[in-house]
Amino acid sequence: MTPTNLKITLDGGAGSPAPYEQLRAQIxxxxxSGKLPAGFKLPTVRGLAEELGLAANTxxxxxxxxxxxxxxxxxxxxGTFVAAAGEGAAREAAGAAQAYAERAHRLxxxxxxxxxxxxxALRARYGK
Structure with a gap:
């Protein structure tokens, strides 16, 4: 797959997030959202870096x-693939919630x- 199929666009303007953050957020x-289905094979680091004009480290x-x-x-x-949706995110969120609950209790x-x-905090991040 090429970035054209990924539809990655980077904004180099002042005040824009770092290129790696833009790339991370878009993927x-x-x-x-399901636009990249589970099992979708992503380009190699070098391949995507070349296509986007970024350093491989980015x-x-x-x-x-x-x-x-x-x-x-x-x-x-x-290679690198889109993971099955839900499981990882739900597990990560549950762990973060548990850590927060423990920290709030200690405080x-x-x-x-x-x-x-x-x-x-959620209102600040998501609005309303």
Missing amino acids: ADRAR VAKAYRALESDGVIETRGRN GLTREQALEAATE
Whole structure:
């Protein structure tokens, strides 16, 4: 697959996120929306870097972040693929929620205070 099929566009303007973040976000959004189905084979790091005019380390950093988030998986020499949706993200979210609950408890927050803090953080990220 080429980036044309991935439809990756990078904005180099001032105030734009770093190229690796733009790449990470676009692949993650497409994978989560189903535009890139589970099992879709992504280009190699070098191939995508060449096509986008980026350093290979930039693409590798985006791929590492996506793999850490459970969005993609590397299968050795077979390549890098979009992971099955849901499982990795749900597991990651549950772990983050558990860690937050433990931290809020150690800080002495009540359940209501912890929920309000989490709600405000989500509101800031997603709106409303």
